[in-house]
Amino acid sequence: MVQGYNPRNGQPIGEPVESTSDSAVDELGLAAARALPAWSAWSSAERAEVLDAVADALDAEADLLVATADGETALGVPRLTTELKRTSNQLRLFGEVLREGSYVEATIDSPDPDIIPPRPNLRRILRPLGTVAVFSASNFPFAFSVAGGDTASALAAGCPVIVKAHSAQPGTSRETARVVDAALRASGAPDGVFGIVYGTQAGVRLVRHGEVRAVGFTGSTGGGRALFDLASGRPDPIPFYGELGSVNPAVVLPGAATERPEDIATGFAQSLTMGVGQFCTNPGLLFAPTELVRGLAAAVGATNGGAMLNERMRDTYVSDVDGLDAGELVSLVATGTAPEDGWSVPPKLYTVTLRDFADNLATLTEEHFGPAGIVVTYDDVDALLEVLPRLPGTLTGTVHASAGEHDLAGRVGDVLRTIAGRLVFNGWPTGVAVSWAMHHGGPWPATTNALHTSVGATSIRRWLAPVSYQSWPDELLPAELRDDNPLGIPRRRDGVLGTH
């Protein structure tokens, strides 16, 4: 059985949900495979309608979903209300993507018998890859969970989805799945296009299932690595898109530190402690001039902690910060407050010099999931520029610069872009927009595949594979590739983008 717990008091909450049996996992996989031909044959516009219907259904059940998630996560009603809205808006973004139509990358080459090698009539399109397994994250019970970005983008692509529910959120998962399933059925989507499984063993079986063609995952580096190895080690390896650990370095340049020390301290403390520090984009490493430490310590010292998502995370955080406290690598400079109850923890801030940091880089760049940060003090920007490229791959990199420091900020950016998927200027990385230009990814260990994103319009690409039609009769082609462009979508013809 999978039992949820209330992080505010550590007590069981809600009815337990039964772990999914091996045979039930197998049957869901087969049902998804049966749904694939029908679902992938729906037009993009038809699938867009379905995604809108799922979005509306989630919004309509917001009160119940938010209350259930708050019980299992302690993230609070305001944050969860916003997150659910973000989740339904994400489904609607994929509706836009489908209606715009260029996501299939329709490409047409006219025949040319005279070049070497000769070119036939050739037309390329992206098609759904097959059934997708989605592993829910605990830190975003809606946006990276049952109806989150992986599910939305995979359904949009025309792929059936089977979700592995997060074991800390059986109630939220079950309720969300019920809403999604009902909306899909009411829209006439084929049976088997959506399923959900519970329990670790069911998740492992899903990754090994012959009908599963790709996996989306957001979670820890250890768990993600184990599943990546399973997916890669199959007799027929399948892509595993994992978003894992990230330290999200932020650099405060000297001018910015002088110009707006308080803004920076407040902004950092807020970003570090938001959601009890359980954002993937939490800025765990801040590179700043020494004079900023006092203000940063004051700001973090004034923050409140809160209950972490589950007991294991709380225990890991406590063990991590106990290790930092007991060791001699970093100095504790601030501890926020924490409620006494449940799985609450206090924010913590440490400091270390750039030289000591560089000497212990592997240890000090381990992610400490939760509201703990390290300020790395530097007084020589050139020395800093030597150290930054040695950081592990990360989802984000941030620069704070004064108006007079743009050249320097550019140099920092040139280094950060080799290790980070998103570069933030004079801001903080914890807000992740859901849009066409978002990239939420980065080199290992930020993700298992630096080419892809788990947020934004292009996340749909993870579930699509090309097919080229050579000398194929026009009336047998997918509508997107027919000569007269009946759908009026953007296409590339003979190398030129347009709607021709």
Next chain:
Amino acid sequence: MVQGYNPRNGQPIGEPVESTSDSAVDELGLAAARALPAWSAWSSAERAEVLDAVADALDAEADLLVATADGETALGVPRLTTELKRTSNQLRLFGEVLREGSYVEATIDSPDPDIIPPRPNLRRILRPLGTVAVFSASNFPFAFSVAGGDTASALAAGCPVIVKAHSAQPGTSRETARVVDAALRASGAPDGVFGIVYGTQAGVRLVRHGEVRAVGFTGSTGGGRALFDLASGRPDPIPFYGELGSVNPAVVLPGAATERPEDIATGFAQSLTMGVGQFCTNPGLLFAPTELVRGLAAAVGATNGGAMLNERMRDTYVSDVDGLDAGELVSLVATGTAPEDGWSVPPKLYTVTLRDFADNLATLTEEHFGPAGIVVTYDDVDALLEVLPRLPGTLTGTVHASAGEHDLAGRVGDVLRTIAGRLVFNGWPTGVAVSWAMHHGGPWPATTNALHTSVGATSIRRWLAPVSYQSWPDELLPAELRDDNPLGIPRRRDGVLGTH
């Protein structure tokens, strides 16, 4: 030492080349890493000039290169002359891709503080992934080798390249590398942007090198799987794009068989035996009505074999066909002729009923590299449609249909597109155009990653990863993302494609 051999007589040819030492491999990796910042900072237009210069240099040395390759491969001067031209044209295609500019997928989202979550000024672009290792194939000594598609697309992307030479072609590899290196140097490309290594051990070391960020490979399923496992098993897994084995099924529908039996028999025999059957797209399985067998056997019986590329391939082919001859699964219906000398082999054609094929599907869908084909006879199209989806992933799938059979061809196409990367109508798959709409890929075991192609404009994607700039000052952005679009490239702004 790596020694080339003349397949026409089995004797050594050319001077042996020294295997690359571990320390030399390591140094090449570091030199490539040093070249990366400079090379990736060149504008797309500047890199296009360099690719054109490499193309011109290859054309200028065609006589020497073709003669050297003919000595080591026995593929013949006409075929190799065409292949070299295809190779230089491929470099020029990437020049076009770079000048057109949309390959970086410049995407701009305007800020919107009112949506949930709020959207900042966000700009996305693709950037080079880092150093790429390229494993040469033996069956295309130019087009899939030192200066082939993987190298061209990776250099175009802004990535340094280190090639692992094919051990059967040390002379061709060394001469090609000399031409490429000289052209790069003459163009002012940074030191270290191109390197080459020899020997199996050097190849393995390359895949494990910390500075290598991706691998391109064309070769056997066994060798590709081993290297894929190495790449995936690294502490920091890297993408491995392998093009492996493919049986390339072709279906002849009844009407087509009645209408043009001779055309089909001749075309099939030519496609099967072209280049001594050593094309990745060789149609090894033909599904046809029984009455076609006699004509197919006559056509294949009239073909000439030739020398295979190397001794191991010859031995494997001989062992494969000996196994088929000795077993009871298929019946031999034709044997072509073969010159007596060197590593020559004869084409062979076998036949089996659809029912027996279906009962022994795993065995009979193993690729037999070389000019051996199996005709699977069917008399019930519905039974055929049940079997086709069980075939392994493949680069191509072909349908021959009469004018009255388009509906049926559409049904076959719907099945084939789930297992194949390219669908050919009333033609043969062995010609691979180099263009925008080409997809040369497919599900495992055709490739290790069904999302990507090793031929055509979009093959550049394998070497590019996204970065998003958030609230970044306009003058610090890459030119492709600046507000006034100084390069005039196609971009997506607020979801709409254009040049705005």
